[in-house]
Amino acid sequence: MSGFRETIVVDRSPEDVWAYAVDPARLPEWQASAVSAEPLDDGPPHVGSRLRVTRHVGRREVPTTMEYTEYDPPHAWAMQGVDGPVRGRFHGEITPLDEGRRSRVTMELDFEGKGIGKVLVSLVVRSQARRELPVNERMLKRRLEHEGTA
Template structure:
């Protein structure tokens, strides 16, 4: 996956990191563009489960549906956008460090544009993601290490 690649070390166990990042209700806490997020399918997530996310893209709010394409607790997860003009592809990994007392979180993100999204991705979405991705890292680290502000 090309696009954006980030890695952070956090003072939290892989299990604690997993529990936080996999819960869609936390997405707006650590992703600056996320307005809301909720599971679409009942029950615990797995490959094929969907999450509905509304994001600020430029000056608009855009709802989109993401589907898990990988779900390997507490190690890795991947999501793929399945609707809308802008479809994200995200992959996250959680690696234990310091004998499992801390974690390294690796995140990869890219986008595909459909229809009008072909224009939005290079002009708006990638620019916004370039600015937002480091902010999201700091927010994730802060929430995992200190809880909500």
Template sequence: MAVIRESIDVDRRPEEVYAYVTDAPRMPEWQLSAVSAEWLDEGPVGVGTRVRVRRHVGRDRIVPMTMEVTEYDPPHSWGMRTVDGPVRARVHGEVEPLDDGRRSHVTIDVDFESHGMGKVLVPLVVRAQARRELPRNERLLKDRLERPAA
């Protein structure tokens, strides 16, 4: 199946955008299905760092999952993958500078692999939810980052 890809322009510097999107505890602020997220490893974030995320899946299930950072290249790109459960996401994001670095173009790709029961869930529930949610997440990201500080 095809990767789900969405892009949006944000009126913030790439360094600010990158810092926000890679700050796992902030996921629930801009990702509709994220209920909570917390780092499992101490120290600086880098390839191999793990995060525990709880997400709404479908209408009424909250599913915990462990994700691992697979790419970390500030302020340009990042990647994560789910390492447990029947549905495993692979996420790749890029932040490209616009207007001499005053603005950013953000692209997020999401794809899934399935194991066991996930072979039914991915095509019926998970991909459809991700297709609906990713453009809304990017609009939330833009709104959060462009909102004036209180």
């Protein structure tokens, strides 16, 4: 995946990071553009499960449907957008450090535009993501390490 890639070390176990990072209800707490996220399927998440994620994009709130393409607790998860003119592709990986006391979290993000989405990706979405991804990782780290979350 090309696009954007950020890595951060978190002083929490991979299990703690996983529990927080993949919880749709927590997404708006650590992702700056996320307004809300909700599962669209019953039961536990798995490859093929879908989420409705609403984000601020520019001045608008844009709902998108994301589908898990990988779901391997507590190691990795991946999602891709399945509707709308802008479709994100995300991959997250959690690597244990110090015998599982800390975790390296790597996040990769890219976008594909369909129709008018091609223009939106080049004018708005990529610049917003370039600024937001490192901020999101710092917010994730702060929530997990200093606010007693998970």
